[in-house]
Amino acid sequence: MAFSPENLRAAREIIAQYPRPKSAILPLAHLAQDQDGWLSTEGMDEIASLVGVTPAEVQGTCSFYTMFKRDQVGKLLVSVCTNVSCLVLGGPEVYEHLNEQYAADPDVTIEEVECLAACDGAPCLQVNYEYHLGLTPESAEAIVEQYKSGTLHARGISGGARA
């Protein structure tokens, strides 16, 4: 999908901040992802034309970074930490439980991630990059349900501001 007129303006402002336009690839990819819910090939093509490089260069950069989802994901991206501080306090159990619960739910994507820098609240997770700490498998599921029901309002899929 193409950038909306508003996001196109934002994209041009981002590019203008940098001495070289190619530096804007990461921020523009975040912008595209927040708009579309994922980073499509068309989205990367548009970024390429905006910053003046080839589509292959944009794909080459974006494919390096785990936050860029080049396949469609659910509206809710649940990132569960299982790194060492969460490991010894129940992180893997939270991950496995959510993975089972939402295996067939197209709106929810569960992913295992590396340390989220919230180890004083281990085990922790993020839903669209919003932190939730001190979890059990049950409390983690309750949090996802609150987002699904609209009690909690999610950020964009790249962590952008809530609509």
Add this chain to the structure above:
Amino acid sequence: MTAVETRIVTKRLRERPEDSWTIDGALASGAYESLVVALKTDRAAIQESVKASGLRGRGGAGFPAAQKWSFLPAGSYPRYLVVNGDEGEPSTFKDRMLVECDPHQIVEGIAIAAYTIECNQAFVYLRGEFALGYERLMQAIADAKAKGFLGENIQGSGFDLEIVVHRGAGAYICGEETALLESLEGERGMPRIRPPFPAIEGLYAKPTVVNNIETLSTLPHIMRMGGEEYGKLGVDRSTGTRIFAVSGHVKKPGNYEVELGTTFRELLYDLCGGIRDDRGVKFFIPGGASSQWMPGTDEALDTPLDMDAVGPKWGVMLGSGAVMVYDDTTNPALVAWRLAKFFAHESCGKCTPCREGTGWIEKVLYRISHGEGRPQDLDMLLSVGNTICPGLNAPFSQTTICPLGPSAVSPVVSLNKYFRDEIISMCTPATVTA
């Protein structure tokens, strides 16, 4: 005597948890006063004061900050200041707190550093997952600009500064400063061969200083206290305070700012309340995942937090200031495997020993930690480690461009040093008796 925190960098956020990140809360607690003084001070005098403070980088390597600045070639412009906020070292969570709770302190530190090194454009490379931190830092920059602490002709000094916040996108390697610069240029985050060092050819091949968020957050206080006075805190060449992020099996995990020279025991028992269920410490990992481990012995726990002393004695580093604590119920092989899995996942793939080696270390540690190990596995891992980090010693010798590969060897060396018998017995099938 019970150890207490010495709150300098964390003072505002602890005293005003309700509004420490806002411009009003920050201004009410002295923000930008040091900047105003700095802008009227001779640049060389500021640099001299920072040198006298003994301030060393808080990101991991511990390089003296003033010395890093002094490497910039005279008369070469533009120069860039790049702020490393890509906090990803497992179990480190101090920079996230500083960004979320005291972004004005960071902005003030950036402005002081940029003025000192004559730089008019600074870039903050902020970890992509820090969505709230990004919002608060962007707001802080906008508010600081509106109050005349950023932008053109700051406080009538004739000094201009713009700050661009650049979000990362989930790659640990971008915390390595040359990979960070690649990423900032829109490339895959792969480390560069040095030399040239960033001070000579950094961002866009221009002279560049890369400083960590906590390092810069300390500058307003060095200006306020005077470098000599700040330098009186701490021990030997480890001056001042540092924020230690303690996690794992302690009763009160969290960020604690203490004077360097405090012991691990004081940190873990006086401040963190001891170990859950009052159990014993089996081992702990100072300095983040890249460091080797320390055993839960009295001698280890009584070691002072001194950046220079821990290396020769224990082969560890204070690194990023993380301390992970594991009680006597912990399977050390499982922790080692998860760390290896992390390094294997985060290896950028540029250097063969790391790209291949981290994967094999992860696979073999998986089978050891999941009951499928073989008696010779530990020695095989040491052999693999030796191809990435010849001699298996810290500080690293390495066959790779950056220290990520050698970091993956730290858990292996630590298992061998402290838990060799336990690992070998895990890997030896029980003798079948008739």
